[in-house]
Amino acid sequence: MMKKQTNKLSFWLVGCLVMLGLSFAACNPGGDDNHTLTPEQQQQAYQQARGNYAGKLFFSRLDATNGNIVKDSSAIRWEINTDSTLIIKAFPMRLFAEYVNDNALKAALRNAPDQDIKCFTYYYHLNPVGFLISPVSPVFTLNYGGQDHKISIAFFIRNSYSFGVLNRARLSQMQIIAASLQVDAMSSTYLKKSVGFVFQGNGSR
Numbered sequence: 788m789m790k791k792q793t794n795k796l797s798f799w800l801v802g803c804l805v806m807l808g809l810s811f812a813a814c815n816p817g818g819d820d821n822h823t824l825t826p827e828q829q830q831q832a833y834q835q836a837r838g839n840y841a842g843k844l845f846f847s848r849l850d851a852t853n854g855n856i857v858k859d860s861s862a863i864r865w866e867i868n869t870d871s872t873l874i875i876k877a878f879p880m881r882l883f884a885e886y887v888n889d890n891a892l893k894a895a896l897r898n899a900p901d902q903d904i905k906c907f908t909y910y911y912h913l914n915p916v917g918f919l920i921s922p923v924s925p926v927f928t929l930n931y932g933g934q935d936h937k938i939s940i941a942f943f944i945r946n947s948y949s950f951g952v953l954n955r956a957r958l959s960q961m962q963i964i965a966a967s968l969q970v971d972a973m974s975s976t977y978l979k980k981s982v983g984f985v986f987q988g989n990g991s992r
Contacts, residue, residue, distance in 0.1 A: 844861045940965055942966060
């Protein structure tokens with residue numbers, strides 16, 4: 788039953804990411820050499836993108852009562868204040884409780900503190916503005932099972948499915964994908980599968 792539920796979750800996520808990609812097909816970072824920008828063009832792209840953003844973080848979870856997929860969202864903010872970084876503010880780490888099987892870890896994650904996530908950016912498209920996103924792994928401590936544990940979450944980096952776009956109306960959409968959740972630097976991951984998160988928001992200077 789758990790495998791079936793996880794597959795349902797994955798299918799919904801794929802659909803969500805496909806829709807995001809279709810919305811900005813002209814900005815797809817799929818390896819087109821024509822999308823390589825000069826340093827001057829990258830600065831132009833950054834100048835268009837810089838600012839503070841507020842909007843929604845979209846994700847999916849399983850309804851424990853019936854096993855159905857529930858599409859949900861949470862308020863989120865992010866900042867673009869340098870030409871090579873983006874900061875996601877107060878990302879709700881509790882969301883990862885939905886994607887692990889270990890009951891003790893799941894319970895601890897539900898009370899995990901929010902974390903800022905620093906991301907490196909690489910601008911590859913000017914009109915509309917497009918950039919690859921490489922999140923730096925957030926690391927934090929949770930206490931469960933009678934002791935402290937170091938939690939580290941790794942995301943896909945410089946990946947064609949981890950990117951952001953911005954139109955002239957300063958509407959931005961982004962997606963990042965978590966690849967693994969490690970406890971105490973162990974090599975195995977506690978995530979059932981890779982997990983995608985979709986952002987949509989408006990920017991201001």
